[in-house]
Amino acid sequence: MNSETLNTLDSYSKNKYKYGFVTEIDAEKPKKGLNEDTIKFISQKKNEPGWMLDWRLKAFSKWKKMKEPKWANLSFPEIDYQDIYYYSAPKGFEKKPKDLSEVDPKLIETYNKLGIPLEEQKVLAGVAVDVVFDSVSVATTYKGELEKLGIIFCSIGEAIQKHPDLIKKYLGSVIPPGDHSFSALNSAVFTDGSFVYIPEGVHCPMELSTYFRINAENTGQFERTLIIADKGSYVSYLEGCTAPKRDDNQLHAANVELIALEDAEIKYSTVQNWYPGDEEGKGGIYNFVTKRGLCAGKNSKISWTQVETGSAITWKYPSCILKGDNSIGEFYSVAITNNFQQADTGTKMTHIGKNTKSKIISKGISLGKSQNTYRGEVSFLRKADKARNYTQCDSLLVGNQCGAHTVPYIDSKNNTAVIEHEASTSKINEDQLYYCRQRGLSHEEAVSLIVNGFCKQVLQELPMEFAVEAQKLVSISLEGSVG
Amino acid sequence: MFLEIKDLSVKIENKNILKSLNLNINKGEVHAIMGPNGSGKSTLANVLAGKEDYEILNGKINFKDNDLFDLNIEERAQEGMFLAFQYPVEIPGVNITPFLHSAINSKRKRMNEEEIDNLSFAKLLKSKASDLGINVDMLKRSVNTGFSGGEKKRYEILQMSILNPDLAILDETDSGLDIDALKIVTDGVNKLKTKDNSFLIITHYQKLLDYIKPDYVHVMINGSIVKSGGSEIAAEIEKDGFQKFQ
Secondary structure, eight states: OOOHHHHHHHHHHHHHHHHHTTHHHHSSOOOEESSSHHHHHHHHHHTTOOOHHHHHHHHHHHHHOOOOOOOOOOOOOOOGGGEEEEOOOOTTTTTTSSSSSSSOOOHHHHHHTTOOOOOHHHHHHOOOSSSSSSSHHHHHHHHHHHHHTEEEEEEEHHHHOHHHHHHHTTSSSSSSSTHHHHHHHHHOOOOOOOOEEOTOOOOSSSEEEESSSSSSGGGSSSSEEEEETTTTTTTEEEEEEEEESOOOEEEOOOOOEEEEEOOOOOEEEEEEEEOOOOOOOOOOOEEEEEEEEEETTOOOOEEEEEEEOSEEEEEEEEEEEESSSTTTEEEEEEEOTTOOOEEEEEEEEEETTOOOOEEEEEEEEOOOOOOOEEEEEEEEOOOTTOEEEEEEEEEEEEESSEEEEEEEEEESSSSTTTEEEEEEEEOOOOOHHHHHTTOOOOOOHHHHHHHHHHHHHHHTOOOHHHHHHHHHHHHHHHSOOOO | OEEEEEEEEEETEEEEEEEEEEEEOOOOEEEEEETTSSSSHHHHHHHHHHOOEEEEEEEEEEETTTTGSOOOHHHHHHEEEEOOOOOOOOOOOOOOHHHHHHHHHHHHTTTTTOOHHHHHHHHHHHHHHHHOOGGGGGGSSTTTTTTOOHHHHHHHHHHHHHHHOOOEEEEEEETTTHHHHHHHHHHHHHHHHOSSEEEEEESSSSSGGGGGSSSSSEEEEETTTEEEESHHHHHHHHHOSSGOOO
């Protein structure tokens, strides 16, 4: 612990003693460091009931005994957990830019390329916006419509207040706080995230997105999302936005839990485009994400689609536990790494029920000096009769200083299981580039076209409008990588 | 002069392929280059298109008042040079329609012409495809992916008719084609021919020249043009082979 942290903690605990955490001015001050008081502070700040605080503290005591998982093919300096702000609301309020002219022009250029309207650019870049613009009123309209159907869509904080029974029943039921150190950390200090509940038999009529949630601005660094699809329901959820987000935080450790009951289906799509660091590998987000879905009921289905282009480090394995008979788990992934980015991403498909099926399509693209690893585990437990898995992992290398790695684990305890695995690694084909350029396309256009073609199987799984943006994003991620 | 190749010598991996080659093509002319395997025909096509594997030892190429070596691959294409490939490469996942749409617009941009919008382009593509007897369903597929040899060549000609080049180079376009496919391809070329564009047809066999009438035939042996003349040369080769030129 460094002296600054000690001083901060010292003054912090003094304040606590004196004012008992109630003074508004103190409450708005971000505090560095992680200890029980930090957690109490967060819980208090969010006005949480006692059981929630207990839950957090239990997770924290587990975290203290844990070490970070080490399996990933990543190298980064040790994380100093005492040198991090765990509650900073409103986000970066000290450094918030006053208008777009104070924002990195490179970021604005990217927004313009993606065709993002000016007002939205301001929100994304963290500019203080106090005018009520279209999407907020749109969001209100949507909210009313969803309420009519009995769909709950709110922040996790609001759900803890208003729907304690659902939270108590499901929070941590798929990712136990003690699962690994990042899940314990998240459970102890999460500050925001989404909560979705789709009642029995309801087909959610629109794509739910954090974007439409009114208080979406502050989905923080330790995001916690919980989605429950009751019997026979359907929901498609979009996380994030294709635009790069300005964020001063270094460490992100989100947890996302999905629960699909009998005959229910959840489709979860992510585009992750956090700051990847600069061309020299300085800066960038460390993104340690735990995403896990439980196909709890018969015939349920969970489908993950992710496009990962950002972050200095990505550590992420959206997984499915296929417990219900005939349940289906899917994972579609595009991971692009450039410059000095490192990604270790993949999935875990755990077949427990009979006739369960899983499908994994992973496309890794490495450029610059980056390292890109697919890591997957497919396991069949004893009772998983006639379960099937199909895995396809394709890696594409651009240039000769990057790396692509594929690490598939397969474990079967049931001899009726059927497993298919296909993998390929290729360099971007010079003949393809020549062909495209002979038709008049520039080198960059040609690379972008070929890479988009390579990812098509995954990109087409994204909801329509998202897919178009994601394609543009893929092209932007490749920029400057070919000379 | 439209295309002027002067004293061109080219090597690849320490092997001299083209040796002091000279060739002039005027607007509106159709030239055929014939020669045995390994004589350097395809190298000539690729050097013209700008493929980067070759080392230019000597010589100059002028194309439409440009020093060709000042232009990169895509700039040459945008200036109106088109190469119909001997083995068109598959590009999985890249749909034909947007691919060609980007191609035509990059050319228009260079020529300071207005870009063509989606709808007009789709119409243009459909009409050109039906002219060439290409099924519209083919336009939904990925570039060359899973195409038969004949389909690939037909698709090359479709691209050529969309991009409407000033100089079209056909590299062994006839190879691997049955007689019906050959007719479709050569019909396409004949339809495209005007007094303002030129063709350089590279072929091994004389058969193609039954369908496309060249103004000039050149015999290429061992990296040089050893004889030039009219279509009577093609007939000679048909009769006696390349032996007598070697």
